Amino acid sequence: MFKKTLSAALLGTVCAALPAFAQDPVAGGRLNLLVQPEPSGLMLGITTNAATNLVSGGIYEGLLRYDQDLTPEPSLAKSWEISEDGLTYTFHLQEGVKWHDGEPMTAHDVVFTFTEFLTETQPRHRNIMNRVASVEAPDELTVVFTLKQAFGPFIRIFAYKTAPIVPAHIYEGTDFRANEANATPIGTGPFKLDEWQRGAYIGLVKNEDYWMEGRPYLDEVIYHIIPDAASRANAYETGDLDVLPGGTIENFDIVRLQKNEGTCVDEGGWQYSSPMAWMWLNNRNAPLDNPKMRQAIMYALDRELALQVVWNGFGRVAKGPIASTTPFFDETGPLYEHNPEKAKELLAEIGYDGTPLRMLPLPYGETWQRWAEVVRQNLAQVGITLQTEATDVAGWNQKTSQWDYDLAFTFVAQNGDPELGVARNYISSQIAKGNPFNNVEGYSNPKVDELFAKAAVAVSTEERQALYTEVQQILQEDVPIAWLQELSFPTVYDCGVHNLITTANGAGNSLRDTWKEQ
Amino acid sequence: MLDFLKRFAGNRGAVIGALLLVVTLLLAIFSPMLYPQSPWAIAQRPFLEPFTTEGYLMGTDTLGRNVASGLAHGAYISLLIGLISTLVSLAIGIPLGACAGYFGGWVDDILMRVTEFFQVIPTFAFAVVLVAILQPSLTSIITAIALVSWPPVARLLRGEVLALKSREFIEAAQLSGQSSTTIILRQIMPNTLSPVVVMSSMMIATAILTESALSFMGLGDPEIMSWGYMVGAGRTVIRQAWWISFFPGLAILLTVLAFNLIGEGLNDALNPRLRKRG
Numbered sequence: 001m002f003k004k005t006l007s008a009a010l011l012g013t014v015c016a017a018l019p020a021f022a023q024d025p026v027a028g029g030r031l032n033l034l035v036q037p038e039p040s041g042l043m044l045g046i047t048t049n050a051a052t053n054l055v056s057g058g059i060y061e062g063l064l065r066y067d068q069d070l071t072p073e074p075s076l077a078k079s080w081e082i083s084e085d086g087l088t089y090t091f092h093l094q095e096g097v098k099w100h101d102g103e104p105m106t107a108h109d110v111v112f113t114f115t116e117f118l119t120e121t122q123p124r125h126r127n128i129m130n131r132v133a134s135v136e137a138p139d140e141l142t143v144v145f146t147l148k149q150a151f152g153p154f155i156r157i158f159a160y161k162t163a164p165i166v167p168a169h170i171y172e173g174t175d176f177r178a179n180e181a182n183a184t185p186i187g188t189g190p191f192k193l194d195e196w197q198r199g200a201y202i203g204l205v206k207n208e209d210y211w212m213e214g215r216p217y218l219d220e221v222i223y224h225i226i227p228d229a230a231s232r233a234n235a236y237e238t239g240d241l242d243v244l245p246g247g248t249i250e251n252f253d254i255v256r257l258q259k260n261e262g263t264c265v266d267e268g269g270w271q272y273s274s275p276m277a278w279m280w281l282n283n284r285n286a287p288l289d290n291p292k293m294r295q296a297i298m299y300a301l302d303r304e305l306a307l308q309v310v311w312n313g314f315g316r317v318a319k320g321p322i323a324s325t326t327p328f329f330d331e332t333g334p335l336y337e338h339n340p341e342k343a344k345e346l347l348a349e350i351g352y353d354g355t356p357l358r359m360l361p362l363p364y365g366e367t368w369q370r371w372a373e374v375v376r377q378n379l380a381q382v383g384i385t386l387q388t389e390a391t392d393v394a395g396w397n398q399k400t401s402q403w404d405y406d407l408a409f410t411f412v413a414q415n416g417d418p419e420l421g422v423a424r425n426y427i428s429s430q431i432a433k434g435n436p437f438n439n440v441e442g443y444s445n446p447k448v449d450e451l452f453a454k455a456a457v458a459v460s461t462e463e464r465q466a467l468y469t470e471v472q473q474i475l476q477e478d479v480p481i482a483w484l485q486e487l488s489f490p491t492v493y494d495c496g497v498h499n500l501i502t503t504a505n506g507a508g509n510s511l512r513d514t515w516k517e518q
Numbered sequence: 519m520l521d522f523l524k525r526f527a528g529n530r531g532a533v534i535g536a537l538l539l540v541v542t543l544l545l546a547i548f549s550p551m552l553y554p555q556s557p558w559a560i561a562q563r564p565f566l567e568p569f570t571t572e573g574y575l576m577g578t579d580t581l582g583r584n585v586a587s588g589l590a591h592g593a594y595i596s597l598l599i600g601l602i603s604t605l606v607s608l609a610i611g612i613p614l615g616a617c618a619g620y621f622g623g624w625v626d627d628i629l630m631r632v633t634e635f636f637q638v639i640p641t642f643a644f645a646v647v648l649v650a651i652l653q654p655s656l657t658s659i660i661t662a663i664a665l666v667s668w669p670p671v672a673r674l675l676r677g678e679v680l681a682l683k684s685r686e687f688i689e690a691a692q693l694s695g696q697s698s699t700t701i702i703l704r705q706i707m708p709n710t711l712s713p714v715v716v717m718s719s720m721m722i723a724t725a726i727l728t729e730s731a732l733s734f735m736g737l738g739d740p741e742i743m744s745w746g747y748m749v750g751a752g753r754t755v756i757r758q759a760w761w762i763s764f765f766p767g768l769a770i771l772l773t774v775l776a777f778n779l780i781g782e783g784l785n786d787a788l789n790p791r792l793r794k795r796g
Contacts, residue, residue: 230754252580252755309564309581361740366754369736370581377560388740390654 023498025515030220031497033243033507034232035202038225042193042202043182044164045113046121053161054245055223057508058191058204059100060164063091063110063143064155066504068271070327070416072155073503076105076165076188077143086150086459093141097211099167100186107137112168114145120176128157150459153417159272160509162415190216190512200225217515229365233257242497242516245507246270246489250366251312257492264495267314267488269506273413274323274421275489279359279375279482280400280408283442288357288406292350294479297407298336299343300382301375303484310371314490318483321475322422325486326414328455328468333476343382356385360400360408363393371484372409400436411487412437416504418468423452426471426480443480525787532783538776542769546597549590557591557743558583568761579762580755585748589769592745596773599660599729599744600722606664608671608718615675616702616710620683630676633669641666645728649737656739659732663725674717678710712788716781723777730770745770 039051044060063077072080077091097105114135118125131154133146147154157163165188170181185193188211191204202223206216224241226232233253235241237260246269249257258265279297287293303317322329361372376386386407391399400408415421424430427449430439448471455467491507493500496517503509526532545552555561560582561574568577568585576585618629636644645662652658682688683706691701732738733746734753745766752762 250754252758256758305560309560366751370751372740373558374560374581377556377558380556380558390736390740392650 023517025217025498025513026518027214027217027515028219029217029516029518030222031218031243031511031514031516032241033221033223034235034241034245034248035223035225036232036245036248037227038199039202041182042185042196044161044185044187045117045166046177046182048122048161050247053505054508055202055204056164056185056187057160057189057505058221058511059185059189059193060160060166060187061189062158062160062163062165063093064158065509066156066159066272066416067502068268068504070156070271070504072158075158075160076110077158082155086152087147089145089147089154091143091145093143094211095141097188098209099169099188100192100207101167101170102209103167103169105165105167105188106140107143108140109168110143110165111135111137112172113163113165117166117171117176118163125163128154149457151419151457152459152461152464153419153456156416156420159416159505161505191218191221194220212512216512218511221511229253236492242494243500243507244492246491249492251310251314254314254490254492255312262495263492264497265490265492266501267490269491269501269504269508269510270487270489271325272416272504274325274416275411275413275487276318276323277409277411277484277487278318279484280405280410280441281479281481282403282406282408283444283480284403285406287350287352287355290350291478292346293352294482295334295336296343296346296350296352296382297379297384297482298479299339299346300384301336301378301482301484302338304338305378306371306374307485310367310374311485311488315488316486318485320472320483321426322418322468322472323414323486326416326418326422328418328465330465330469330472332469333473335476336479340382347383352384354383354385356387357406358389359386360389360391360396360405362409362411363391363396368409375407397436400440401434403433403440403442407482408440410436410440419452419456423456426475427452441481443478445474445478448474522787525790526783529783529786531779532786535776535779535783538772539780542593542597542773542776545590546594549587549594553584553587553590555584555587557588559587561587565755565759567759568765576765577759577761579748579752580759585762585765588743588748589745589765591743592748592766593769593773595742595744596726596729596770599656599663600726600777603660603663603667603725603729604718604721606660607668607721608714610664611668611671612675612714614668615672616679616706618672619676619679620698620702620706622680626676629672633672636666637669639666642728642731645732646735646737649732654732654737654739656742659729659737659739662732663728666728667721667724671714671717671721674713675710678713679706682706682709712784716785716788719777719781719784723774723781726770726777727774 035051035055037051039055041047042052042056044052044056061076063075065073065075067073076094076097078094080089080091082089093107099105119129131148131151133148136144138144167186170186171179190207190210192207194203194205196202204221206219226235229249233249236244254265257263281288281294283289307313307315307317316324319331319335320333359372362368372388376388379386399405413421424438426439426443428444431442432438451467451471455464458464458467491501498515499513500507501510502513561584562578562582564578564580564582566574566578568575574584579585614629618626644666648662648665649658688701688705691705729744730746733744734750736750738744738747748766749763756763
């Protein structure tokens with residue numbers, strides 16, 4: 001029954017997409033969206049949470065965009081070349097690009113962004129720039145990156161949210177975080193910030209001087225701020241909103257709303273981050289130090305049930321460390337179908353004595369709480385007792401980053417490449433207290449370390465694939481953590497809105513091409 | 519005793535309350551036999567409507583758990599929490615109030631300032647803070663409820679003791695050389711019993727409500743199926759499945775009502791003159 005609902009949803013999306021080809025885009029109109037929670041700031045190079053990513057995607061741009069298969073597309077860079085040895089990346093910029101304050105955007109801004117701004121504001125960016133020997137601008141419209149050694153994932157770091165190009169003339173020589181301009185962000189994007197009424201809405205208006213001819217189509221984009229989930233769904237139903245971005249309403253409300261005529265549901269737009277949910281299994285604590293115990297947990301979990309019942313069928317059961325939407329995924333190794341008998345056998349084999357384990361749910365609301373309850377029931381069925389430790393977000397952060405747990409729920413983004421978003425959760429060098437997103441489980445395997453290191457610098461795609469396939473096999477045997485689900489946060493919208501999600505970063509990165517039937 | 523029962527039975531509300539309580543008690547006692555499976559067990563498909571499937575009288579919740587089973591197991595928890603937290607707050611409030619009333623002077627001053635300190639904090643907000651600090655568990659919830667509900671007991675006791683202290687039989691006891699402890703325990707306490715009994719029944723009702731409210735807000739013991747938790751978990755799907763939060767909500771209402779009615783009945787039965795006047 002759930003499967004049917006889901007395929008109906010997908011069918012609905014396809015049907016809705018079809019007329020888009022038949023109809024010509026119409027310019028004008030206002031798009032009413034939602035942002036939840038209210039962002040803490042809109043300067044994308046400084047604030048990088050999901051809410052800011054959604055709103056500031058209209059204001060800032062990266063050198064590249066990525067389509068839903070993660071293939072790079074032109075954005076601020078018109079074209080680019082990668083040398084044979086994988087060491088030199090040359091980008092040719094679009095002509096006639098202006099900042100929202102009228103100043104021209106040049107290669108100097110790009111160099112400044114990569115060598116000064118982002119290295120200062122983003123630790124993640126610093127790690128990547130450690131692999132870069134130089135960033136140079138031979139002329140006003142060309143930027144050349146020279147790498148120290150080949151780094152396959154490099155082509156995927158140029159998204160608007162990981163590397164937004166920022167104006168050098170405003171930030172050069174200032175304290176970036178304290179700069180007053182952060183309150184009135186200036187980018188090159190299709191929309192400019194018009195007004196931010198705290199607690200009510202953020203309004204963007206069309207950038208009349210946008211570099212791309214005829215874009216954007218929309219005159220205005222309003223991001224409404226509505227703190228209560230049920231009111232958000234209501235606001236859509238009453239027609240006050242055109243779009244409910246992913247993750248803003250409960251899953252069962254999506255099921256309800258998609259039955260309405262003229263409502264479309266799209267699960268796309270999350271391919272870049274490919275958020276995957278799992279449970280950290282603390283590999284340091286007995287009996288979880290035994291791979292067989294961890295395998296038993298995998299067999300005990302009824303992940304299909306959780307997907308259908310807790311998530312209303314939105315998402316996919318995880319098949320291993322790399323999400324199926326992330327490059328280099330390979331369906332390999334044991335997939336751990338629900339098999340309580342097998343789990344009991346494994347538990348008997350290692351002589352598990354029924355010692356209770358402590359479980360830390362993720363305090364992100366209803367869905368996550370219900371999920372923890374299903375997991376507790378699944379494990380109770382095979383004789384593993386879990387004690388739930390209820391905490392708030394701060395407590396969850398504290399306990400996971402200080403390794404004070406046995407099992408802990410989490411979800412982590414894959415960022416378009418195993419090297420950017422997967423390796424950090426399994427390699428030994430990432431075992432460090434104080435970060436809830438590194439190798440929190442404490443898994444350490446020299447072979448895995450070596451394979452990830454090799455795959456990062458391998459030049460050819462085939463070579464990388466072979467290495468990642470091998471590492472997936474090893475990890476799936478060892479089960480360092482219990483992979484649960486590839487999350488999906490469907491976007492619910494009025495079918496009269498077209499081209500809402502055309503990139504791997506969803507509505508945040510696609511509004512340039514979005515138009516609305518009048 | 520017979521006289522007391524007669525007076526209690528004379529109050530129709532009290533009888534209804536007592537009947538409701540007996541039903542709840544039976545449900546609590548026999549819940550392991552009625553529903554041997556854990557109330558957390560995923561037993562049937564989710565969102566099963568009530569009165570449609572045999573064995574699932576009240577339907578199933580969002581995960582396919584039996585609502586009736588949760589209701590029965592929740593009865594035990596609600597009564598347990600109501601009773602124990604009330605006993606604990608009586609154990610705090612009675613001695614403090616009695617000492618303050620009997621000794622007066624600086625003892626009274628200190629004890630009453632402490633009591634007032636607790637009284638000025640809104641009780642529910644205080645309970646939320648306590649549970650959040652102590653981590654939600656059965657013990658922490660009982661502790662929190664007891665800690666926020668003892669001040670009225672202390673104040674009541676103090677008033678009663680103050681009134682009794684100047685009576686002749688107390689003076690006689692003092693003259694006969696009885697110690698303060700003996701006087702408080704033997705002479706004063708038995709005479710304060712009736713208002714305390716009436717108050718306790720109201721306190722149990724409040725404690726059950728407080729626990730429900732805590733669980734509703736997600737601050738319940740995550741291992742325990744309670745009515746408040748069921749209402750809280752079902753609240754978001756109320757448009758699709760009214761029964762998930764309706765039945766436990768009704769159970770809370772009836773149980774709290776039962777204790778209030780019993781309290782009224784006790785009040786009447788224990789103070790016959792008061793009743794006639796009303």
